[in-house]
Structures are given as structure tokens and as C-alpha cells.
Amino acid sequence: MSVDKRIDYIEFPSSDFDACEAFYSSVFDWSFTDYGPEYRAFNDGQLDGGFFQSKLRSTTAAGAALVILYATDLEATRDRVAANGGTICKEIFSFPGGRRFQFLDPHGNELGVWSDK
Helix, strand or coil, X not given: CCCCCCCCEEEEEECCHHHHHHHHHHHHCCEEEECCCCEEEEECCCCEEEEEECCCCCCHHHCCCCEXXXXXXXXXXXXXXXXXXXXXXXXXXXXXXXXXXXXXXXXXXXXXXXXXX
């Protein structure tokens, strides 16, 4: 059931659904549903979303919103991102309330991961 006035669904571009599925399922335990050559949906355990067929990339340099995930072990998550085909584009840094890093997924979409530890 959707919650009123909350982010309910998010979509990312991808030109290689298999690579994105392998990456996000290995690093973040997301599950996927294939809807053919134009779309692949995911669930991260709480939020649903999808990947649509596109050569475009979602990056802050291009003006996109930055999606930030949470991890209790920031270093281990950074290492899993790098080991599974992601590129760390901003190493771990501190900010008021926690620490985070930013990465590019195998397609080149930019996301962040933060921790309060």
C-alpha cells in the first residue's frame, strides 16, 4: 500500500538491464521483475522502482536528483560497489549527521550511500 505524500516509485535509465540487475542484486539485495526489452522493475525491500531502456544517465552534473541509499557499514558497502562493477566517484566524506560516498552504477547513473555511523 502506498503512503500518502511520500516518494512511491523511482525510475533510472539503463541500456543493459542484466548488468544493472546483477549489480544492484549483488550489492544491495534488490529483487527484479523483467517486463521485456523496454523495462525492468525492482524492489529494494521497501521501495519499488524500475529501469527504462535509455542511453541517458542520471548524474548530478546533468542536473539529476541524487538518490541516496542507507548502509550500516559504509566501508563494506563501498567495497561491494567497487567489486561489482560500480565506480566510486566521491570517496567517503563526513557531513553533519553522518558520512557518505557517491558512485556510478554499471550504466553510469550516480547514486550515494550514507551512514550515521
